[in-house]
Amino acid sequence: MTDTTTLSPAPRRIAVFGAGYIGLVTGACFAELGHRVVVRDIQPERIELLRSGDVPFFEPGLGNLIIRNKERLSFTLDADEAVQDAEAVFVCVDTPPTASGDADLSRVWAVVEALKNTASHLVAIVVKSTVPVGTGSRVRAALDEAGLSGVGYASNPEFTAEGSAVADFLHPDRVVIGAFDEATAHWVEGLYTGIEGPVETMDVASAEMVKLASNALLATKITFINEIATVCEATGADITQVARAVGRDHRLGPHFLNAGLGYGGSCFPKDSRALRAMASNSGYPFQLLNAVIEVNELQPRRAIQRLKSELGGLRGRRVALLGLTFKPGTDDMREAPSTVIASRLLAEGAEVTCWDPMARPGEAEPWTSTTRHQDVAGAVTDADAAVLVTEWPELADVDWHAAARRMRAPLILDGRNLLDPEALLDAGFTYMSVGRATRYGRATR
Numbered sequence: 001m002t003d004t005t006t007l008s009p010a011p012r013r014i015a016v017f018g019a020g021y022i023g024l025v026t027g028a029c030f031a032e033l034g035h036r037v038v039v040r041d042i043q044p045e046r047i048e049l050l051r052s053g054d055v056p057f058f059e060p061g062l063g064n065l066i067i068r069n070k071e072r073l074s075f076t077l078d079a080d081e082a083v084q085d086a087e088a089v090f091v092c093v094d095t096p097p098t099a100s101g102d103a104d105l106s107r108v109w110a111v112v113e114a115l116k117n118t119a120s121h122l123v124a125i126v127v128k129s130t131v132p133v134g135t136g137s138r139v140r141a142a143l144d145e146a147g148l149s150g151v152g153y154a155s156n157p158e159f160t161a162e163g164s165a166v167a168d169f170l171h172p173d174r175v176v177i178g179a180f181d182e183a184t185a186h187w188v189e190g191l192y193t194g195i196e197g198p199v200e201t202m203d204v205a206s207a208e209m210v211k212l213a214s215n216a217l218l219a220t221k222i223t224f225i226n227e228i229a230t231v232c233e234a235t236g237a238d239i240t241q242v243a244r245a246v247g248r249d250h251r252l253g254p255h256f257l258n259a260g261l262g263y264g265g266s267c268f269p270k271d272s273r274a275l276r277a278m279a280s281n282s283g284y285p286f287q288l289l290n291a292v293i294e295v296n297e298l299q300p301r302r303a304i305q306r307l308k309s310e311l312g313g314l315r316g317r318r319v320a321l322l323g324l325t326f327k328p329g330t331d332d333m334r335e336a337p338s339t340v341i342a343s344r345l346l347a348e349g350a351e352v353t354c355w356d357p358m359a360r361p362g363e364a365e366p367w368t369s370t371t372r373h374q375d376v377a378g379a380v381t382d383a384d385a386a387v388l389v390t391e392w393p394e395l396a397d398v399d400w401h402a403a404a405r406r407m408r409a410p411l412i413l414d415g416r417n418l419l420d421p422e423a424l425l426d427a428g429f430t431y432m433s434v435g436r437a438t439r440y441g442r443a444t445r
Protein backbone atom coordinates (compact mmCIF):
# COMPACT_ATOMS: atom_id res chain seq x y z
CA MET A 1 0.00 0.00 0.00
CA THR A 2 1.31 3.43 -0.91
CA ASP A 3 2.17 5.88 1.87
CA THR A 4 -0.71 8.37 2.09
CA THR A 5 0.61 10.46 4.96
CA THR A 6 2.66 12.89 2.91
CA LEU A 7 2.04 14.80 -0.28
CA SER A 8 2.89 12.57 -3.22
CA PRO A 9 4.81 14.52 -5.84
CA ALA A 10 5.53 13.01 -9.24
CA PRO A 11 6.04 10.50 -10.50
CA ARG A 12 2.89 8.52 -9.78
CA ARG A 13 1.15 6.05 -12.08
CA ILE A 14 -2.29 7.20 -13.18
CA ALA A 15 -5.00 5.61 -15.33
CA VAL A 16 -7.50 7.98 -16.93
CA PHE A 17 -10.81 6.54 -18.12
CA GLY A 18 -12.22 8.58 -21.00
CA ALA A 19 -10.20 10.16 -23.81
CA GLY A 20 -12.57 13.09 -24.35
CA TYR A 21 -11.95 16.78 -23.72
CA ILE A 22 -11.48 16.30 -19.99
CA GLY A 23 -9.74 12.93 -19.96
CA LEU A 24 -7.14 13.87 -22.55
CA VAL A 25 -6.40 17.23 -21.00
CA THR A 26 -6.15 15.61 -17.56
CA GLY A 27 -3.91 12.82 -18.86
CA ALA A 28 -1.63 15.11 -20.84
CA CYS A 29 -1.32 17.64 -18.02
CA PHE A 30 -0.56 14.96 -15.41
CA ALA A 31 2.11 13.61 -17.78
CA GLU A 32 3.45 17.16 -18.05
CA LEU A 33 3.68 17.23 -14.25
CA GLY A 34 5.86 14.12 -14.45
CA HIS A 35 3.38 11.30 -13.80
CA ARG A 36 3.11 8.18 -15.95
CA VAL A 37 -0.35 8.11 -17.47
CA VAL A 38 -2.37 5.52 -19.36
CA VAL A 39 -5.56 6.83 -20.99
CA ARG A 40 -8.28 4.31 -21.69
CA ASP A 41 -11.27 4.77 -23.97
CA ILE A 42 -13.86 2.42 -25.45
CA GLN A 43 -13.74 3.91 -28.96
CA PRO A 44 -11.16 1.98 -31.03
CA GLU A 45 -10.82 4.71 -33.67
CA ARG A 46 -10.10 7.29 -30.96
CA ILE A 47 -7.35 5.19 -29.41
CA GLU A 48 -5.88 4.44 -32.81
CA LEU A 49 -5.80 8.13 -33.68
CA LEU A 50 -4.12 9.01 -30.38
CA ARG A 51 -1.53 6.28 -30.83
CA SER A 52 -0.70 7.71 -34.24
CA GLY A 53 -0.02 11.10 -32.62
CA ASP A 54 -3.30 12.81 -33.55
CA VAL A 55 -5.90 14.44 -31.31
CA PRO A 56 -9.55 13.64 -32.07
CA PHE A 57 -10.74 17.23 -31.52
CA PHE A 58 -9.29 20.73 -31.44
CA GLU A 59 -8.00 22.05 -28.14
CA PRO A 60 -5.20 24.65 -28.24
CA GLY A 61 -1.87 23.30 -27.00
CA LEU A 62 -3.13 19.77 -26.37
CA GLY A 63 -1.49 18.15 -29.39
CA ASN A 64 1.90 19.60 -28.49
CA LEU A 65 1.53 18.57 -24.87
CA ILE A 66 0.75 14.98 -25.88
CA ILE A 67 3.73 14.84 -28.22
CA ARG A 68 6.07 16.44 -25.66
CA ASN A 69 5.07 13.87 -23.04
CA LYS A 70 4.78 10.81 -25.23
CA GLU A 71 7.33 8.91 -23.10
CA ARG A 72 5.00 9.15 -20.15
CA LEU A 73 1.64 8.92 -21.92
CA SER A 74 0.05 5.86 -23.51
CA PHE A 75 -3.38 4.90 -24.81
CA THR A 76 -5.34 1.69 -24.55
CA LEU A 77 -8.74 0.11 -25.08
CA ASP A 78 -8.08 -2.45 -22.38
CA ALA A 79 -9.38 -1.51 -18.92
CA ASP A 80 -7.33 -4.15 -17.11
CA GLU A 81 -4.14 -3.05 -18.85
CA ALA A 82 -4.82 0.56 -17.83
CA VAL A 83 -5.41 -0.32 -14.18
CA GLN A 84 -2.84 -3.03 -13.55
CA ASP A 85 0.11 -0.73 -12.76
CA ALA A 86 -1.88 2.32 -11.72
CA GLU A 87 -2.01 3.88 -8.28
CA ALA A 88 -5.02 6.05 -9.12
CA VAL A 89 -7.85 5.89 -11.63
CA PHE A 90 -9.36 9.17 -12.83
CA VAL A 91 -12.91 8.79 -14.14
CA CYS A 92 -13.43 11.31 -16.97
CA VAL A 93 -16.29 9.70 -18.89
CA ASP A 94 -19.24 11.64 -20.26
CA THR A 95 -22.38 12.16 -18.16
CA PRO A 96 -24.93 13.31 -20.77
CA PRO A 97 -28.49 14.27 -19.90
CA THR A 98 -31.24 11.67 -19.88
CA ALA A 99 -34.73 12.46 -21.20
CA SER A 100 -35.69 13.65 -17.70
CA GLY A 101 -32.77 16.10 -17.51
CA ASP A 102 -30.98 14.01 -14.88
CA ALA A 103 -27.35 13.13 -15.53
CA ASP A 104 -26.89 9.72 -17.17
CA LEU A 105 -24.38 7.99 -14.93
CA SER A 106 -24.28 4.70 -16.84
CA ARG A 107 -20.73 5.30 -18.06
CA VAL A 108 -19.49 6.16 -14.58
CA TRP A 109 -21.04 2.94 -13.26
CA ALA A 110 -19.54 0.98 -16.16
CA VAL A 111 -16.10 2.13 -14.99
CA VAL A 112 -16.87 1.26 -11.38
CA GLU A 113 -18.00 -2.22 -12.51
CA ALA A 114 -14.83 -2.66 -14.57
CA LEU A 115 -12.75 -1.78 -11.50
CA LYS A 116 -14.45 -4.10 -9.04
CA ASN A 117 -12.17 -7.06 -9.73
CA THR A 118 -9.01 -5.18 -10.56
CA ALA A 119 -8.76 -2.17 -8.25
CA SER A 120 -7.70 -3.60 -4.89
CA HIS A 121 -4.15 -2.27 -5.29
CA LEU A 122 -5.28 1.29 -6.06
CA VAL A 123 -4.74 4.18 -3.65
CA ALA A 124 -7.70 6.11 -5.02
CA ILE A 125 -10.52 6.26 -7.54
CA VAL A 126 -11.03 9.90 -8.46
CA VAL A 127 -14.16 11.09 -10.25
CA LYS A 128 -13.71 14.13 -12.48
CA SER A 129 -16.93 13.64 -14.43
CA THR A 130 -19.68 16.04 -13.39
CA VAL A 131 -22.14 14.03 -11.29
CA PRO A 132 -25.12 14.75 -9.02
CA VAL A 133 -24.51 15.20 -5.31
CA GLY A 134 -24.66 11.79 -3.64
CA THR A 135 -22.94 9.89 -6.46
CA GLY A 136 -19.71 9.57 -4.48
CA SER A 137 -21.54 8.07 -1.50
CA ARG A 138 -23.20 5.51 -3.77
CA VAL A 139 -19.92 4.62 -5.47
CA ARG A 140 -18.23 4.38 -2.05
CA ALA A 141 -20.91 1.94 -0.88
CA ALA A 142 -20.51 -0.15 -4.06
CA LEU A 143 -16.74 -0.28 -3.60
CA ASP A 144 -17.13 -1.30 0.05
CA GLU A 145 -19.57 -4.01 -0.95
CA ALA A 146 -17.06 -5.29 -3.51
CA GLY A 147 -14.44 -5.59 -0.76
CA LEU A 148 -12.57 -2.44 -1.82
CA SER A 149 -12.79 -0.47 1.44
CA GLY A 150 -9.03 0.00 1.31
CA VAL A 151 -9.27 1.99 -1.93
CA GLY A 152 -9.80 5.71 -1.35
CA TYR A 153 -12.46 7.71 -3.19
CA ALA A 154 -12.27 11.34 -4.21
CA SER A 155 -14.42 13.79 -6.12
CA ASN A 156 -12.22 16.16 -8.10
CA PRO A 157 -14.51 18.15 -10.39
CA GLU A 158 -13.03 19.87 -13.40
CA PHE A 159 -13.47 23.57 -14.15
CA THR A 160 -11.42 23.94 -17.32
CA ALA A 161 -13.10 25.66 -20.27
CA GLU A 162 -12.81 24.31 -23.79
CA GLY A 163 -10.50 26.53 -25.81
CA SER A 164 -8.24 27.22 -22.81
CA ALA A 165 -8.37 23.84 -21.07
CA VAL A 166 -4.63 23.15 -20.92
CA ALA A 167 -3.81 26.56 -19.45
CA ASP A 168 -6.79 26.30 -17.08
CA PHE A 169 -5.63 22.89 -15.83
CA LEU A 170 -2.06 24.02 -15.20
CA HIS A 171 -3.04 27.41 -13.75
CA PRO A 172 -6.43 26.80 -12.12
CA ASP A 173 -8.42 29.28 -10.07
CA ARG A 174 -8.73 26.39 -7.63
CA VAL A 175 -8.44 22.62 -7.42
CA VAL A 176 -11.37 21.09 -5.54
CA ILE A 177 -10.84 17.75 -3.82
CA GLY A 178 -13.63 16.07 -1.89
CA ALA A 179 -12.83 12.90 0.01
CA PHE A 180 -14.21 10.69 2.79
CA ASP A 181 -10.87 10.66 4.59
CA GLU A 182 -8.01 13.09 4.97
CA ALA A 183 -5.35 10.67 3.74
CA THR A 184 -7.01 10.25 0.34
CA ALA A 185 -7.55 14.01 -0.04
CA HIS A 186 -3.90 14.60 0.84
CA TRP A 187 -2.65 11.95 -1.57
CA VAL A 188 -4.74 13.26 -4.47
CA GLU A 189 -3.56 16.80 -3.66
CA GLY A 190 -0.01 15.53 -4.06
CA LEU A 191 -0.72 14.61 -7.67
CA TYR A 192 -1.18 18.30 -8.39
CA THR A 193 2.23 19.28 -7.04
CA GLY A 194 3.66 21.68 -9.58
CA ILE A 195 0.46 23.39 -10.65
CA GLU A 196 -0.11 27.00 -9.71
CA GLY A 197 -3.38 27.41 -7.84
CA PRO A 198 -5.05 27.00 -4.45
CA VAL A 199 -6.41 23.61 -3.39
CA GLU A 200 -9.79 23.40 -1.64
CA THR A 201 -10.35 20.15 0.22
CA MET A 202 -13.80 19.27 1.54
CA ASP A 203 -16.32 16.46 1.88
CA VAL A 204 -17.38 14.58 -1.25
CA ALA A 205 -20.97 15.90 -1.46
CA SER A 206 -19.76 19.51 -1.23
CA ALA A 207 -17.15 18.96 -3.95
CA GLU A 208 -19.84 17.54 -6.23
CA MET A 209 -22.02 20.56 -5.50
CA VAL A 210 -19.23 23.09 -6.16
CA LYS A 211 -19.15 22.06 -9.81
CA LEU A 212 -22.91 22.24 -10.33
CA ALA A 213 -23.20 25.53 -8.43
CA SER A 214 -20.33 27.13 -10.37
CA ASN A 215 -21.82 26.28 -13.75
CA ALA A 216 -25.32 27.31 -12.70
CA LEU A 217 -24.01 30.66 -11.45
CA LEU A 218 -22.10 31.29 -14.68
CA ALA A 219 -25.22 30.37 -16.70
CA THR A 220 -27.23 32.74 -14.51
CA LYS A 221 -24.77 35.58 -15.07
CA ILE A 222 -24.99 35.15 -18.85
CA THR A 223 -28.76 34.95 -18.73
CA PHE A 224 -29.02 37.97 -16.47
CA ILE A 225 -27.09 40.15 -18.88
CA ASN A 226 -29.18 38.80 -21.77
CA GLU A 227 -32.30 39.84 -19.90
CA ILE A 228 -30.85 43.30 -19.28
CA ALA A 229 -30.00 43.43 -23.00
CA THR A 230 -33.62 42.78 -23.90
CA VAL A 231 -34.72 45.60 -21.62
CA CYS A 232 -32.03 47.82 -23.20
CA GLU A 233 -33.50 47.09 -26.63
CA ALA A 234 -36.92 48.11 -25.40
CA THR A 235 -35.78 51.27 -23.66
CA GLY A 236 -32.95 52.64 -25.78
CA ALA A 237 -29.97 51.83 -23.53
CA ASP A 238 -26.83 50.22 -24.93
CA ILE A 239 -25.90 46.89 -23.31
CA THR A 240 -22.22 47.12 -24.23
CA GLN A 241 -21.84 50.38 -22.33
CA VAL A 242 -24.01 49.12 -19.48
CA ALA A 243 -22.14 45.81 -19.13
CA ARG A 244 -18.73 47.50 -19.28
CA ALA A 245 -19.57 49.80 -16.40
CA VAL A 246 -21.41 47.12 -14.39
CA GLY A 247 -18.39 44.84 -14.75
CA ARG A 248 -16.07 47.45 -13.26
CA ASP A 249 -17.65 46.75 -9.88
CA HIS A 250 -15.13 44.43 -8.21
CA ARG A 251 -17.99 42.61 -6.50
CA LEU A 252 -19.38 41.61 -9.91
CA GLY A 253 -16.36 41.40 -12.23
CA PRO A 254 -16.27 41.86 -16.01
CA HIS A 255 -16.55 38.21 -17.05
CA PHE A 256 -19.60 36.55 -18.56
CA LEU A 257 -21.31 39.88 -19.17
CA ASN A 258 -21.38 39.73 -22.97
CA ALA A 259 -24.95 39.74 -24.17
CA GLY A 260 -25.60 37.33 -27.02
CA LEU A 261 -27.60 34.46 -28.39
CA GLY A 262 -27.45 32.43 -25.18
CA TYR A 263 -25.07 29.92 -23.68
CA GLY A 264 -24.45 26.49 -25.20
CA GLY A 265 -21.76 23.84 -25.07
CA SER A 266 -21.44 20.52 -23.37
CA CYS A 267 -21.63 21.84 -19.81
CA PHE A 268 -23.85 24.84 -18.98
CA PRO A 269 -27.09 23.54 -20.53
CA LYS A 270 -26.57 19.97 -19.31
CA ASP A 271 -25.36 20.87 -15.83
CA SER A 272 -28.03 23.48 -15.15
CA ARG A 273 -30.71 20.98 -16.17
CA ALA A 274 -29.05 18.31 -14.02
CA LEU A 275 -28.98 20.64 -10.98
CA ARG A 276 -32.62 21.56 -11.55
CA ALA A 277 -33.54 17.86 -11.83
CA MET A 278 -31.51 17.04 -8.72
CA ALA A 279 -33.25 19.79 -6.74
CA SER A 280 -36.68 18.69 -8.00
CA ASN A 281 -35.93 15.05 -7.14
CA SER A 282 -35.28 16.11 -3.56
CA GLY A 283 -38.55 18.08 -3.44
CA TYR A 284 -37.25 21.60 -4.06
CA PRO A 285 -38.31 23.45 -7.22
CA PHE A 286 -35.28 25.56 -8.13
CA GLN A 287 -37.26 28.47 -9.55
CA LEU A 288 -34.37 30.78 -10.35
CA LEU A 289 -32.65 28.05 -12.37
CA ASN A 290 -35.94 27.28 -14.12
CA ALA A 291 -36.08 30.87 -15.31
CA VAL A 292 -32.43 30.83 -16.40
CA ILE A 293 -32.97 27.72 -18.51
CA GLU A 294 -36.17 29.06 -20.02
CA VAL A 295 -34.73 32.47 -20.90
CA ASN A 296 -31.68 30.85 -22.46
CA GLU A 297 -33.82 28.60 -24.62
CA LEU A 298 -35.73 31.65 -25.80
CA GLN A 299 -32.66 33.69 -26.74
CA PRO A 300 -31.88 32.19 -30.19
CA ARG A 301 -35.61 32.05 -30.99
CA ARG A 302 -35.89 35.78 -30.34
CA ALA A 303 -33.17 36.34 -32.93
CA ILE A 304 -35.21 34.44 -35.51
CA GLN A 305 -38.28 36.49 -34.63
CA ARG A 306 -36.37 39.74 -35.14
CA LEU A 307 -35.02 38.54 -38.46
CA LYS A 308 -38.45 37.45 -39.56
CA SER A 309 -40.03 40.80 -38.83
CA GLU A 310 -37.13 42.68 -40.46
CA LEU A 311 -37.37 40.58 -43.65
CA GLY A 312 -41.16 40.40 -43.64
CA GLY A 313 -41.08 36.59 -43.45
CA LEU A 314 -38.41 33.98 -43.95
CA ARG A 315 -39.89 31.69 -46.61
CA GLY A 316 -37.58 31.61 -49.61
CA ARG A 317 -35.03 33.90 -47.94
CA ARG A 318 -31.37 32.92 -47.87
CA VAL A 319 -29.71 33.41 -44.48
CA ALA A 320 -25.98 33.00 -43.84
CA LEU A 321 -24.86 31.80 -40.40
CA LEU A 322 -21.39 33.06 -39.52
CA GLY A 323 -19.90 30.78 -36.86
CA LEU A 324 -21.46 27.51 -35.73
CA THR A 325 -19.53 26.36 -32.64
CA PHE A 326 -20.91 27.24 -29.22
CA LYS A 327 -17.96 29.60 -28.73
CA PRO A 328 -14.76 30.47 -30.61
CA GLY A 329 -11.56 28.49 -30.06
CA THR A 330 -13.21 25.08 -30.13
CA ASP A 331 -14.70 22.69 -32.70
CA ASP A 332 -17.36 21.56 -30.22
CA MET A 333 -20.92 21.82 -31.50
CA ARG A 334 -22.68 20.33 -28.47
CA GLU A 335 -25.81 22.38 -27.70
CA ALA A 336 -24.57 25.25 -29.88
CA PRO A 337 -27.22 27.97 -30.37
CA SER A 338 -26.46 27.73 -34.11
CA THR A 339 -28.28 24.38 -34.19
CA VAL A 340 -31.51 25.94 -32.91
CA ILE A 341 -31.11 28.92 -35.24
CA ALA A 342 -30.51 26.76 -38.33
CA SER A 343 -33.40 24.43 -37.45
CA ARG A 344 -35.79 27.32 -36.91
CA LEU A 345 -34.75 29.01 -40.17
CA LEU A 346 -35.27 25.79 -42.13
CA ALA A 347 -38.62 25.25 -40.44
CA GLU A 348 -39.65 28.76 -41.54
CA GLY A 349 -38.79 27.86 -45.13
CA ALA A 350 -35.50 29.75 -45.36
CA GLU A 351 -32.41 28.51 -47.14
CA VAL A 352 -29.36 28.36 -44.86
CA THR A 353 -25.72 28.78 -45.77
CA CYS A 354 -22.93 28.82 -43.22
CA TRP A 355 -19.28 29.37 -42.46
CA ASP A 356 -17.14 28.27 -39.53
CA PRO A 357 -13.36 27.77 -39.43
CA MET A 358 -13.46 24.73 -37.19
CA ALA A 359 -16.91 23.30 -36.48
CA ARG A 360 -17.63 19.61 -36.85
CA PRO A 361 -21.40 19.65 -37.18
CA GLY A 362 -21.67 15.99 -38.21
CA GLU A 363 -23.97 14.29 -40.68
CA ALA A 364 -27.29 15.15 -39.07
CA GLU A 365 -30.05 17.70 -39.43
CA PRO A 366 -30.13 20.65 -39.60
CA TRP A 367 -26.62 20.57 -41.07
CA THR A 368 -27.35 18.12 -43.87
CA SER A 369 -29.86 20.69 -45.18
CA THR A 370 -27.47 23.64 -45.09
CA THR A 371 -24.63 24.60 -47.43
CA ARG A 372 -21.26 25.13 -45.81
CA HIS A 373 -18.72 27.48 -47.40
CA GLN A 374 -14.98 27.71 -46.91
CA ASP A 375 -15.08 31.48 -46.50
CA VAL A 376 -17.43 34.22 -45.36
CA ALA A 377 -17.64 35.66 -48.88
CA GLY A 378 -19.06 32.39 -50.18
CA ALA A 379 -21.54 32.05 -47.33
CA VAL A 380 -22.99 35.56 -47.73
CA THR A 381 -23.24 35.51 -51.54
CA ASP A 382 -26.85 36.23 -52.55
CA ALA A 383 -27.97 36.09 -48.92
CA ASP A 384 -30.87 38.21 -47.69
CA ALA A 385 -29.38 38.34 -44.22
CA ALA A 386 -26.38 37.19 -42.22
CA VAL A 387 -26.38 36.20 -38.56
CA LEU A 388 -23.12 36.40 -36.64
CA VAL A 389 -23.58 33.45 -34.30
CA THR A 390 -20.07 32.81 -32.92
CA GLU A 391 -17.59 35.60 -32.22
CA TRP A 392 -14.68 34.13 -34.17
CA PRO A 393 -12.00 36.87 -34.26
CA GLU A 394 -11.70 36.36 -38.05
CA LEU A 395 -15.12 37.94 -38.42
CA ALA A 396 -13.85 41.28 -37.13
CA ASP A 397 -11.41 41.35 -40.09
CA VAL A 398 -13.88 40.57 -42.87
CA ASP A 399 -14.07 43.09 -45.71
CA TRP A 400 -17.67 44.06 -44.96
CA HIS A 401 -17.87 46.46 -47.91
CA ALA A 402 -17.16 43.54 -50.25
CA ALA A 403 -19.53 41.30 -48.29
CA ALA A 404 -22.35 43.87 -48.62
CA ARG A 405 -21.90 43.91 -52.39
CA ARG A 406 -22.24 40.12 -52.54
CA MET A 407 -25.49 40.01 -50.60
CA ARG A 408 -28.93 40.38 -52.07
CA ALA A 409 -29.57 42.94 -49.37
CA PRO A 410 -26.97 43.74 -46.73
CA LEU A 411 -28.65 42.98 -43.43
CA ILE A 412 -26.74 41.56 -40.47
CA LEU A 413 -27.82 40.46 -37.03
CA ASP A 414 -24.68 40.57 -34.92
CA GLY A 415 -25.60 38.01 -32.29
CA ARG A 416 -22.44 38.62 -30.23
CA ASN A 417 -22.02 42.38 -30.54
CA LEU A 418 -18.63 41.78 -32.12
CA LEU A 419 -18.74 44.30 -34.94
CA ASP A 420 -18.56 48.09 -35.00
CA PRO A 421 -22.05 49.36 -35.90
CA GLU A 422 -20.68 52.50 -37.55
CA ALA A 423 -18.29 50.51 -39.77
CA LEU A 424 -21.09 48.18 -40.83
CA LEU A 425 -23.39 51.11 -41.57
CA ASP A 426 -20.61 52.66 -43.59
CA ALA A 427 -20.32 49.39 -45.55
CA GLY A 428 -24.00 49.70 -46.41
CA PHE A 429 -25.48 47.27 -43.92
CA THR A 430 -28.62 47.42 -41.92
CA TYR A 431 -27.10 46.42 -38.60
CA MET A 432 -28.92 44.74 -35.74
CA SER A 433 -27.29 43.51 -32.56
CA VAL A 434 -28.23 42.32 -29.08
CA GLY A 435 -29.23 44.90 -26.49
CA ARG A 436 -28.37 47.98 -28.48
CA ALA A 437 -30.53 50.36 -30.52
CA THR A 438 -32.74 47.87 -32.32
CA ARG A 439 -31.39 48.59 -35.76
CA TYR A 440 -29.16 51.02 -37.56
CA GLY A 441 -29.73 52.06 -41.17
CA ARG A 442 -32.02 50.59 -43.78
CA ALA A 443 -30.87 48.43 -46.62
CA THR A 444 -32.74 48.66 -49.89
CA ARG A 445 -34.36 45.44 -50.76
Ligand SMILES: NC(=O)c1ccc[n+]([C@@H]2O[C@H](COP(=O)([O-])OP(=O)(O)OC[C@H]3O[C@@H](n4cnc5c(N)ncnc54)[C@H](O)[C@@H]3O)[C@@H](O)[C@H]2O)c1
Pocket: 017, 018, 019, 020, 021, 022, 023, 040, 041, 042, 043, 046, 092, 093, 094, 095, 107, 110, 111, 128, 129, 130, 131, 158, 159, 160, 161, 162, 266, 267
Ligand atom coordinates in the same frame (compact mmCIF):
# COMPACT_ATOMS: atom_id res chain seq x y z
N1 LIG B 1 -16.00 19.41 -21.82
C1 LIG B 1 -15.86 20.29 -20.84
O1 LIG B 1 -15.57 21.46 -21.06
C2 LIG B 1 -16.05 19.85 -19.40
C3 LIG B 1 -15.64 20.72 -18.36
C4 LIG B 1 -15.77 20.30 -17.05
C5 LIG B 1 -16.34 19.06 -16.77
N2 LIG B 1 -16.76 18.26 -17.78
C6 LIG B 1 -17.34 16.95 -17.44
O2 LIG B 1 -16.34 15.95 -17.67
C7 LIG B 1 -16.96 14.77 -18.14
C8 LIG B 1 -16.37 14.38 -19.47
O3 LIG B 1 -16.68 15.39 -20.40
P1 LIG B 1 -16.02 15.45 -21.85
O4 LIG B 1 -16.44 16.73 -22.46
O5 LIG B 1 -14.58 15.11 -21.75
O6 LIG B 1 -16.79 14.22 -22.56
P2 LIG B 1 -16.45 13.57 -23.96
O7 LIG B 1 -17.73 13.06 -24.48
O8 LIG B 1 -15.62 14.50 -24.78
O9 LIG B 1 -15.50 12.34 -23.57
C9 LIG B 1 -15.92 11.24 -22.83
C10 LIG B 1 -15.09 10.03 -23.29
O10 LIG B 1 -15.34 8.97 -22.39
C11 LIG B 1 -15.32 7.77 -23.17
N3 LIG B 1 -15.93 6.68 -22.41
C12 LIG B 1 -17.24 6.39 -22.22
N4 LIG B 1 -17.36 5.29 -21.47
C13 LIG B 1 -16.10 4.87 -21.15
C14 LIG B 1 -15.57 3.81 -20.39
N5 LIG B 1 -16.35 2.92 -19.78
N6 LIG B 1 -14.23 3.69 -20.30
C15 LIG B 1 -13.41 4.58 -20.89
N7 LIG B 1 -13.86 5.62 -21.63
C16 LIG B 1 -15.19 5.74 -21.76
C17 LIG B 1 -16.05 8.15 -24.44
O11 LIG B 1 -15.82 7.24 -25.46
C18 LIG B 1 -15.47 9.55 -24.70
O12 LIG B 1 -14.32 9.48 -25.50
C19 LIG B 1 -18.46 15.04 -18.18
O13 LIG B 1 -19.05 14.62 -16.98
C20 LIG B 1 -18.52 16.56 -18.29
O14 LIG B 1 -19.71 17.07 -17.77
C21 LIG B 1 -16.61 18.60 -19.09
